[in-house]
Amino acid sequence: MDHNCQKIFGVSYDRYWELDLDNPTETYLYYDITESCNQFKIYADSMHQFWDGGDRIFVKASQSAEENRIGVFSRSQKTITWSYAIDELKDVWPCISNIAYAADRLYVLGRNGTLYMIEDDMPLT
Numbered sequence: 001m002d003h004n005c006q007k008i009f010g011v012s013y014d015r016y017w018e019l020d021l022d023n024p025t026e027t028y029l030y031y032d033i034t035e036s037c038n039q040f041k042i043y044a045d046s047m048h049q050f051w052d053g054g055d056r057i058f059v060k061a062s063q064s065a066e067e068n069r070i071g072v073f074s075r076s077q078k079t080i081t082w083s084y085a086i087d088e089l090k091d092v093w094p095c096i097s098n099i100a101y102a103a104d105r106l107y108v109l110g111r112n113g114t115l116y117m118i119e120d121d122m123p124l125t
Contacts, residue, residue, distance in 0.1 A: 002051075011059055011073050012046035013037075031078045040083035042071040050101045058106055060096045067095040070108055070118075086116055 001008045009018040014034040020027035037043050044059035051057050055076050061069040068090045071083035089095040089110045097109040104120035 009057075009075065010046060011044040011049060011057055013043045013062055016073065016075075016078055033073070033079055036080035040069075040071055040080045041066050041085075042069045042080060042083040044071070044073065048096065048099055050099050050106075052101050056101075058099055058101050060099050060108070067093065070096070070099060070106070084118065086110065088112065088114065 006021040007018050008021065009016070011033070014032065014037045016031040016033050018027075018029045042059065043062045045062040048060045049057050055074055057073040057075065059071050059073055061067050061071070066085060068087070069083050069085045072081050073079070074081045086095070086108065089112065092111045094111055097111050099109070100107045106118040106120075108116040108118065110116060
């Protein structure tokens with residue numbers, strides 16, 4: 001939930017949604033993000049995402065996509081802007097246990113027990 005603008009939001013597979021809590025009956029917005037999902041080969045798992053407190057929502061791939069991928073969704077652009085495949089997790093199922101973002105790093109816990117750290121100096125947008 002974004003307390004600054006009183007919105008709840010999320011990414012689910014190939015859709016992004018927002019709800020303005022100040023006017024919930026008239027402000028439910030639903031966006032089709034299929035084009036960028038196809039471009040970056042990622043469809044978001046709605047249960048495993050992490051908001052950075054700003055514009056980015058970090059997502060892991062759903063079980064019906066390339067599951068070893070993580071990605072970035074831009075709330076302002078309403079599109080996936082980046083994705084990355086963790087090759088070591090390609091043959092592990094399910095691939096990713098959890099994701100989190102802190103101290104300019106994206107942390108990805110693989111089902112193989114390895115914690116992957118992706119620095120924010122990588123182009124995440």
